[in-house]
Amino acid sequence: GDSVTQMEGPVTLSEEAFLTINCTYTATGYPSLFWYVQYPGEGLQLLLKATKADDKGSNKGFEATYRKETTSFHLEKGSVQVSDSAVYFCALETSYDKVIFGPGTSLSVIP
């Protein structure tokens, strides 16, 4: 069945460091892919999305490229800030309009 795998956390970085959170998926067809973020004490919100191969989603300095050949959608940011501390979830939309999530990666950014 469809599934999402992402790198284990927690991840701790210093401010201005480069961030990569790996995400790979298993799915039939051509699913849409997402990154959602959950800030402390808040609900989940969409960070970025991509609907087809080679699409690049971007928002708030974060980027992810839909790579069908490697079934990946890695999240990157060139220079993280303390305010980026949150839990990040990779997700995909199945052929039945369900959205399934990866296990989440906790990021802590220290000054």
Next chain:
Amino acid sequence: EADIYQTPRYLVIGTGKKITLECSQTMGHDKMYWYQQDPGMELHLIHYSYGVNSTEKGDLSSESTVSRIRTEHFPLTLESARPSHTSQYLCASSASPGPPAGANVLTFGAGSRLTVL
């Protein structure tokens, strides 16, 4: 400003009690979802609905039940709560993406944290 509302935000209840978690959205979305988020953060889909009078079970087996009598309302009920039901429950909704094929973007509520003693 939240367009999807969950109540209660926090609930502590004894074993055997019946509880209903409320979820309402004002966006006219046809699809609604319930996820259970365990302490390790992972989200599991437990119920979803494509529209009024449509409900389906998700990937994680759950003893809860749902109903969708009105577009805007998708309550979740536990007939007899147990400590194993202690978790955070997240409600979400989405609109059907129009052509060309879009992405099913979910809007989440703030969650209901349930503790069963």
